[in-house]
Amino acid sequence: MAEGCVFLVVAAGRGSRAGAGGPKQYRDLGGKQVLTRTLEALLSAAPDSQAKVVIHADDFDLYELAVEPLADDFRARLLAPAVGGATRQESVCNGLDALAEVCDAADYVLIHDAARPFVSPALIERALDAAREKGAAIPGLAVTDTIKQIAADSRIVATPERASLRAVQTPQAFRFGLIHKAHLAARKDGAAELTDDAAVAEWAGHCVFIFPGDTENGKLTTMEDFLRAEAKLYDLPDIRTGMGFDVHALGAGDHVWLGGVKIPHDQGLIGHSDADVLLHAITDAVLGAIADGDIGAHFPPSDEKWRGASSDQFLAHAVSLVAAKGGRIAHVDATLMCERPKVGPHRDAIRARIAEIMGLPLDRVAVKATTTEKLGFTGRQEGIAAQAVATVRLP
Known part of the structure; x- marks a missing residue:
């Protein structure tokens, strides 16, 4: 890999402290699974990176559901998942063993918790810089509260000096050869209860350094964490509104694509792509x-690459551009203008498909339809028009 970077994402836990609802890394968070959000954040921050996820042996179906919504480029950079062990330490060691097939000792591995979906590009850049300079480094936050060490009977036995304390996070960054050998040695020696990868490196005799963490890079552990995360997704102050409009003529054919749904019809829409007028307006x-x-501008009709292309990829691309800016799409409202086909019987399917493409809850997608009272080109059934309004929140 020639000094490449790979993310090892630990997703084999059961997440019981988050309450009922299955493993927390596969739970819904604002219309996407937590693991989906984490992988998007990591792979978009480091365009030349790859990622391998360590999963529970029972979770292959859940894993496939989590990676299915990822952009094609991201999916292409995913290595086959590894199977974890009974503890986080075992899971990481299993993942490193699997990475040994593609990583050189001089490569860098960033080990990250799947339940930290708000990792920022700046934090990942700091992690890589620290790994290159030090070989072993982890993000940490200064402790602002006074910390008390207690005995088994809850009696205070010490008050550590907080200036020297740090609350650590992931991604923890290492030269691959260093951390893999450390984990192998700990496995061979039976050294257990090492709570993070820095502890494994320390146990093996390596110096591990701290670089500045990020207060937004919290771990989802309890149900309260999920509630705060949901609120955070939409707590972005820069609210923007965009409008889209599109028209396609009707011609020979036996179906039309509307909102990503194939609807039988005695005509077809004419266009360079699949002529999905509704998805084009939303895009x-x-x-x-x-x-x-x-x-x-993004998908020029002069480019033969897009001839007959499915329009869901156009909308998915626009959504990814919002995500790359750290933003969220809050709501989309779209209206179709046509005499036929009747949209009502297909409305729920269209809303569901748009929500799926955009990674939105269904209640944030509105689709309406109207005729033009037989006036104009839509009234004469010469074409179908659509207009859309999207609300976006940005940092």
Whole structure:
């Protein structure tokens, strides 16, 4: 890999402290699984990186559901998952064993908790810089509260000096050869109860350094953490609104694509791609909200690559641009204008498909339809028009 970077994402735990609902890394968080959000954050921050996820032996189906919504580029950079062990330490060691097939000793591995979906590009950059300079480094936050050490009977026995204390996070960054050998030695020696990878490196005799962490990079552990995270996703102060409009003519055909749903019809929509007029309007609305051109600028009709292309990838791309800015799409409202086909019987399927493409809860997607009272080109059934409004929140 020639001094490459790979993320080892630990996702084999059961997450029992988060309450009922299955392993926390696979729970819904604002319309996406936690693991999906974590992988998007990591892979978008380091474009040349790869990632391997360590999962529980029973979770292959859940893992596939988590990675399915990822962009094609991200999925291409995912290595096959590894199977974890009974403890986090065992799981990481298993993951490092699997990475040994593709990593050189001089490569860098960033070991990250799947339940930390708010890791920032700046933190990942600091982690890589620290790993290159020190070989072993972890993010830490200064402790602001006074810490008390207690005995088994709850009696205070010591008050450590907080200036020298740090609350540590992930990703913990290491030269691959260093941390893999340390984990192998700990496994061979039976050294257990080492609570993080820095502790494993320390046990093996290595110096581990601290670099500044990020207060936003919290770990989802309890149900209260999930509630705060949900609120945080939409607590972005820069609220933008974008508008999109599109028209496609009707011609020969036996179906139309509307909102990512194939609807039988006695005509078809004409266009360079699949002519999904509704997805095109929504795509332009999202691009308009972040002032990033229009659908033609990103996917020019002069490019044969997009001939007949499915329009869901256009919308997914626009959504990924919002995510790359640290933003969230809060709501989308779209209206179709046509005499036929009747949209009502397909409305729920269309809303569900748009929500799936955009990673939104269903109640944040509105789809309406109207006729133009037989006036104009839509009234004459010469074409279908759509308009959309998207609300985006940015940092």
